[in-house]
Amino acid sequence: MNNIGENDHILNSALEEPAAPKRTRLQEFWRLFKRNRLAILGLAIFVLFFCCALTGLVLTSGQEPVFDPALVRLQEKLLPPLSTPNPASLQPNEIPTLGIYLFGTDDLGRDVFARMLQGAWVSLTVGFVAVGIAVLIGIFMGGIAGYFGQHYIRMDHLLWTAFLIAGLGLLATNHPYAGVIILVWVAVWPFLWAAGKNLPGTAILKKNTFSVDTLIMRFVDIMLCFPSFFLILTVVALLPASIYNIMIIIGLTSWMGATRFVRAEFLSLREHDFVSAARALGLSDFRIIFRHMMPNAIAPVLVSATIGIATAILTEAGLSFLGFGVPPPHATWGNILSDGKRFIFDAPWLTFIPGFTILVVVLSFNLFGEGLRDVLNPKLRERN
Numbered sequence: 001m002n003n004i005g006e007n008d009h010i011l012n013s014a015l016e017e018p019a020a021p022k023r024t025r026l027q028e029f030w031r032l033f034k035r036n037r038l039a040i041l042g043l044a045i046f047v048l049f050f051c052c053a054l055t056g057l058v059l060t061s062g063q064e065p066v067f068d069p070a071l072v073r074l075q076e077k078l079l080p081p082l083s084t085p086n087p088a089s090l091q092p093n094e095i096p097t098l099g100i101y102l103f104g105t106d107d108l109g110r111d112v113f114a115r116m117l118q119g120a121w122v123s124l125t126v127g128f129v130a131v132g133i134a135v136l137i138g139i140f141m142g143g144i145a146g147y148f149g150q151h152y153i154r155m156d157h158l159l160w161t162a163f164l165i166a167g168l169g170l171l172a173t174n175h176p177y178a179g180v181i182i183l184v185w186v187a188v189w190p191f192l193w194a195a196g197k198n199l200p201g202t203a204i205l206k207k208n209t210f211s212v213d214t215l216i217m218r219f220v221d222i223m224l225c226f227p228s229f230f231l232i233l234t235v236v237a238l239l240p241a242s243i244y245n246i247m248i249i250i251g252l253t254s255w256m257g258a259t260r261f262v263r264a265e266f267l268s269l270r271e272h273d274f275v276s277a278a279r280a281l282g283l284s285d286f287r288i289i290f291r292h293m294m295p296n297a298i299a300p301v302l303v304s305a306t307i308g309i310a311t312a313i314l315t316e317a318g319l320s321f322l323g324f325g326v327p328p329p330h331a332t333w334g335n336i337l338s339d340g341k342r343f344i345f346d347a348p349w350l351t352f353i354p355g356f357t358i359l360v361v362v363l364s365f366n367l368f369g370e371g372l373r374d375v376l377n378p379k380l381r382e383r384n
Contacts, residue, residue: 032375039371045364053124056117066097069118069331073109078347080104081112104349106339112353115331119354122332123361126247126316127309133251135305138258141216143289145259146266149213154206160189217263220256228253232315233324241327246319250312257304265297299376303369310365317358333358 034040059066075089081104085095096111103112163186170179232249239245269275270293278288319325320334321341328335333354340350 033371036371036374038367039374042364042367042369042371045360046368049120049361049364050124052117053120056119057121060114060118060121065114067111067114067117069110069114070329071110071114073105075109076101076105077107077109078105078343079109080347081349081353103353104347106336106347106350107343112336112350115336116333116354116357118331119333119336122243122326122330123313123316126243126250126326127312129247130250130254130312130315131305131308133248134255134308135258135301137252137255139262139294139301141220141255142259142262143266143294145213145216146263147270147285147289147293149211149216149263149267151212152208153210153212153215154208155204156206158209160186163189213263216259220259223253223256229315229318232319233322236319236324241324243326243330246316246326250315254308254311257308258301261300261304262297265300266293269293269296300373303373303376306369306372307366310362310369313358313365314362 056067060069071094073085073090073094076085079101081102083101083104084099085101087095096114098113101111101113103116106112106115163182167179167182167186170176170182232253235249235253236245239249274292275288278292283291316325316332317334317337320332321338323335323338325334326332337351337354337358340347340354344351
């Protein structure tokens with residue numbers, strides 16, 4: 001009998017133990033991610049690029065940088081890669097730090113390696129900030145369209161918005177008095193409406209026009225109709241040349257994809273049981289959106305953002321190549337490539353080095369993004 005009791009106890013203990021060791025979300029993510037070797041390669045190149053960008057920021061900034069990307073040496077212009085400087089024709093502070101011109105020199109004798117280091121940080125900053133702006137706008141617009149999309153906009157809402165835009169527009173166009181009067185009217189409008197909403201003739205203002213989802217998604221469709229690069233090129237040509245303007249413009253013209261992803265996820269999650277339970281408990285819409293729904297909808301946005309960084313880097317390089325990008329004295333891969341196109345036969349390294357670097361970095365972001373998409377796909381997780 002004792003043996004039977006011991007066997008039952010051992011059997012019950014074995015049944016209670018998990019069949020496989022428990023993994024954290026990070027461990028499960030890495031287990032699936034490391035199976036994609038191209039994604040691992042993309043991640044490795046991305047980490048290397050990030051380290052080079054941070055190193056370039058430290059070594060090329062300040063009053064006396066270690067690598068000076070703006071130092072002109074006309075007597076050493078158009079030297080090929082791995083060339084050694086001529087100390088007899090240079091001042092002591094003009095001799096390159098490494099003792100050689102690792103990537104050669106350009107038409108002004110500037111060290112291409114130093115300019116590539118500085119350009120790495122500029123490209124990284126433009127990519128991350130622009131995509132950050134696009135993702136924030138996309139999450140906000142997509143969340144509203146997905147969660148509040150079934151609500152209708154009334155005529156009085158449209159009038160209030162029109163007055164608000166008109167007032168801000170008058171303030172921006174040096175018509176302060178008219179703008180202030182309209183904005184004051186906008187501020188007191190809710191109180192006037194609350195006091196007189198039951199008066200005769202106000203029924204037309206209560207009529208529904210179209211849903212929130214229709215308004216936002218038609219605006220997305222209109223934005224997608226414009227060729228993004230030419231829209232950016234037009235806006236950049238009208239505004240002063242600045243690295244901040246470049247980042248903001250790229251971000252404001254590339255949020256449509258994130259909006260569609262978030263809206264689609266919210267439309268699916270809105271009918272799930274955990275959202276219904278949260279509503280039944282009396283939780284606010286803000287808490288339901290950002291505490292319960294957003295963590296479940298963020299996966300496709302991360303994939304879109306990763307690939308969007310590569311697109312932003314390419315866009316900045318294209319603008320700099322055309323002369324509308326980040327202005328001097330900042331060196332970017334795009335303007336290095338633009339400077340080199342005039343010497344493609346005499347100094348081909350000025351074209352090949354930045355062009356090949358842009359190719360490798362953009363490819364690494366795309367590979368990393370594809371790997372993220374496969375790992376964050378629930379169907380793939382079920383198969384593995």
